[in-house]
Amino acid sequence: MKKNKKVLVLSGLLVLAMVAGVLAYFNKTTTINNPFSTKSYGGETVEKFNPGEGEDWEPGATVEKLVTATNTGDYPLYVRVKFDETWTRKNESAAFIDIKAGDAAIEPGATAKKILNVFQTKDAAGENDGIANVNADDTVVAKNLVNITGTDAKWIDGKDGYFYYYKPLEPTDSTEALLESVTLAQDADMGLYGSVITYALCADPDKKLTAPPADAVWKSEAELLAGSGAATVADFMKLDRNKGMALFTKNTSALEAGLSGYADANYLLTITTDFVQTSADALTAAGWTLPAGVQ
Known part of the structure; x- marks a missing residue:
């Protein structure tokens, strides 16, 4: 009887050894590096x-x-x-x-x-x-x-x-x-250049002005006559309000509107x-x- 027990124990150990052998896998990792590099465009x-x-x-x-x-x-x-x-x-x-x-x-x-x-x-x-x-x-x-x-x-x-x-x-x-x-x-x-006429009306009670002052305001004929009732510059200067005033005229060469070329x-x-x-x-x-x- 004792002998049979030993046989059973040995048989059990043999089975365990067989199971353990089946579960033992080989596992290993290897790598190889492949270096590449780029250059630039410019x-x-x-x-x-x-x-x-x-x-x-x-x-x-x-x-x-x-x-x-x-x-x-x-x-x-x-x-x-x-x-x-x-x-x-x-x-x-x-x-x-x-x-x-x-x-x-x-x-x-x-x-x-x-x-x-x-x-x-x-x-x-x-x-x-x-x-x-x-x-x-x-x-x-x-x-x-x-x-x-x-x-x-x-x-x-x-x-x-x-x-x-x-x-x-x-x-x-x-x-x-x-x-x-x-x-x-x-x-x-x-x-295309044309003439641009402008006027400056300046106080000159002693009639000593030979040139318009630096702060003179230059106006076109239409601007000068506006609201005066005068039809021409000559008529404008005959108005009583312009006594003691001097009128300066400036003729400037300038590009005509819309005709500037380059x-x-x-x-x-x-x-x-x-x-x-x-x-x-x-x-x-x-x-x-x-x-x-x-x-």
Whole structure:
């Protein structure tokens, strides 16, 4: 009997050992690190331009404006440039001329993007009437472009308002210049001038005044005669109330209203440089279509 009990105990231990063996799993973790890194994209536009040379810009005058682009990143990039321009009156905020790059007509060859017409209207005699023609997509400012013609041209006209650099721009490299100067057309319409007559009525009981005082108030003829009942300046001075008064007359040359042309205005040339990755997907996503001749 005792022997049977020992057999049972040994059998139970054997069963437990078998169960314990089934539950003992192998468990181990191994890792392999795969390091990757990225570099950066970057670009900048550089120009040589002295703003002081653009002040008091006269017809026929040329101002240096040398423009290039530089790849400041670590990967090659395609580059394109466009020019937009506006003319705004000095006392107004809205532009009276707004020319977009895509609007400008393009003349092939050496004159591309230069003056095609000096847009201004003519009077019956064929003379300038001082009115800028806002319906013409053209410009009185020549953008004097370089490196756009010949077998060694570095910029290609895309016919879409942009000029494209002829190949991908490598890191740290700069393009050859595209723009070197701008010139205001020699016959740009500088407005129609007329005479403006104003009057200053000053006290002069001793008749010693030889010039109007600094605080004299200048009025138009209508303003001077208003409420006096006089029809002319001569009749006005005969009025009793004007005894002991001196009348000074000033004739000023001034632009006629609505006939200012490009006088007394500000010109703004906006140069936009776009950079994009050289992959086909990047070009498609950016909406670029490279013109023939770009590598």
